[in-house]
Amino acid sequence: xxxxxxxxxxxxxxxxxxxxxxxxxxxxxxxxxxxxxxxxxxxxxxxxxxxxxxxxxxxxxxxxxxxxxxxxxxxxxxxxxxxxxxxxxxxxxxxxxxxxxxxxxxxxxxxxxxxxxxxxxxxxxxxxxxxxxxxxxxxxxxxxxxxxxxxxxxxxxxxxxxxxxxxxxxxxxxxxxxxxxx
Amino acid sequence: xxxxxxxxxxxxxxxxxxxxxxxxxxxxxxxxxxxxxxxxxxxxxxxxxxxxxxxxxxxxxxxxxxxxxxxxxxxxxxxxxxxxxxxxxxxxxxxxxxxxxxxxxxxxxxxxxxxxxx
Numbered sequence: 001x002x003x004x005x006x007x008x009x010x011x012x013x014x015x016x017x018x019x020x021x022x023x024x025x026x027x028x029x030x031x032x033x034x035x036x037x038x039x040x041x042x043x044x045x046x047x048x049x050x051x052x053x054x055x056x057x058x059x060x061x062x063x064x065x066x067x068x069x070x071x072x073x074x075x076x077x078x079x080x081x082x083x084x085x086x087x088x089x090x091x092x093x094x095x096x097x098x099x100x101x102x103x104x105x106x107x108x109x110x111x112x113x114x115x116x117x118x119x120x121x122x123x124x125x126x127x128x129x130x131x132x133x134x135x136x137x138x139x140x141x142x143x144x145x146x147x148x149x150x151x152x153x154x155x156x157x158x159x160x161x162x163x164x165x166x167x168x169x170x171x172x173x174x175x176x177x178x179x180x181x182x
Numbered sequence: 183x184x185x186x187x188x189x190x191x192x193x194x195x196x197x198x199x200x201x202x203x204x205x206x207x208x209x210x211x212x213x214x215x216x217x218x219x220x221x222x223x224x225x226x227x228x229x230x231x232x233x234x235x236x237x238x239x240x241x242x243x244x245x246x247x248x249x250x251x252x253x254x255x256x257x258x259x260x261x262x263x264x265x266x267x268x269x270x271x272x273x274x275x276x277x278x279x280x281x282x283x284x285x286x287x288x289x290x291x292x293x294x295x296x297x298x299x300x
Contacts, residue, residue, distance in 0.1 A: 071246055076238030114291050121214050121289035124246050125207050125282070128253050132203040136196045143190040150196055153275040157203070160282065 006077055006181050013074055014176065017066045018169055024062060025162050028055025028133075032155050035145050045142045052137055052144075056158070060134040063127040063165060070172075075120065077181045098179035111178050115171040123168035129161035194264030197274040199257055204281025206253035211288025213245040218298045 003011070031052030035045065079099045086093050094101040102112040136154045137144065144151055216223045227244030229235040236243045287293050 067246070071242060072236040072239060075242065076236070079238065079240065117291045118289065120242055121210065121245070122286065124210055124249060125286060125289070128203045128206045128249075129282070131253075132196075132199045135199045139196055140191060146190050147193070149271045149275070150193060153200065153271065153278075156279070157200070157282075164286070 004182055006074075009069075010074060010176060010181055013066065013069050014169065014172055017062050017069070021059060021062045021066065021165060021169075024055050024059035025158075026055075027051055028059055028158060029155075029162075031055050032151065032158060035151055040145060042142070045145050049142050049144075053134075053141075056130070056134040056137045059158075059161070060127065060130040063130040063161065066165070067123050067127055070123065070168075071120070074181060078116070078175075096182075098175075098181055101179045102175070108178050111171075111175050115175055119168045119171040119175070122164050126161045126165040126168070129157045129164065133158045133161065192266055192268045193271050193274075194267035194269055195261055197269045197271060198260035198264050200274060200278040201260055201281070202253050202257035204278040204285070205256045206249045207282045207285025208288075209252040209285075210245060210249035211285035211294075213248055215288050215294040215297050217241050217245065218294050 031048055034040075034048050035052070077098070080097050082088060082094060082097045082100055086097075088094065088100055089104055091101055091104045094104055099112055099116070102108045102116075133154050136150060140147060140150060144154070213223075213227060217227055224241050226232075227241035227248075229243040229247050230237055230239045235247060
């Protein structure tokens with residue numbers, strides 16, 4: 001029972017950062033949703049604001065960490081090119097080359113051609129969206145409850161950040177199952 | 183695009199980061215599509231080979247670096263322009279959503295692959 005260095009890294013990238021992302025989204029969303037109440041007092045808003053700041057701030061930081069580590073550490077392992085002489089049609093010879101392993105079989109090629117091609121790009125929308133949300137929450141703080149227009153926009157961007165990251169995370173899990181980076 | 187003052191902070195700085203997000207999304211989507219259209223742009227986007235940014239990442243390195251630069255630069259410029267101003271946030275947010283939507287669509291393989299040379 002052991003994990004390779006690459007497996008440890010992919011656990012960090014997908015599972016640990018992914019878990020933090022989900023937790024931060026849950027906390028942030030609960031905070032944003034609770035501000036919609038029309039009967040909230042000034043004290044109630046002040047009590048919720050730190051949770052909202054933490055949730056949105058952590059989500060933005062985790063989104064950046066996830067895309068940077070995913071793109072610049074895991075992705076090169078995924079797209080590594082087999083050396084000369086390796087048969088690119090033989091899945092058995094392509095275990096260490098996930099992209100080529102997927103493309104070698106018709107039944108798995110779509111995981112690269114659609115799944116990875118979408119995942120590697122759409123994931124990068126999440127940190128931009130999450131940063132905008134975190135900035136807006138930090139900027140307005142307790143005043144956010146008096147800015148319904150901003151609150152609605154922040155909530156929509158927050159959900160879009162989650163959707164972008166969710167698409168990337170879901171395809172990441174499926175692709176790792178079909179062709180692990182090990 | 184200015185709006186009446188309110189009793190809260192002016193929305194200019196928040197408008198700036200929302201529009202910057204839209205611009206960054208569109209820049210990302212455009213480079214994803216241009217990368218498919220032209221071998222020259224594909225080579226240009228290989229920032230790993232040209233500048234040593236992310237060994238083995240290929241053209242994805244250029245796409246994400248340029249989108250991030252677009253985000254930071256447009257945020258800073260718009261922040262300076264709109265600091266202390268109250269804008270019509272409905273218009274700002276609609277424009278931002280359209281830009282994000284275009285960027286999102288251009289990262290979708292069935293769309294950007296339409297631009298692949300036959």
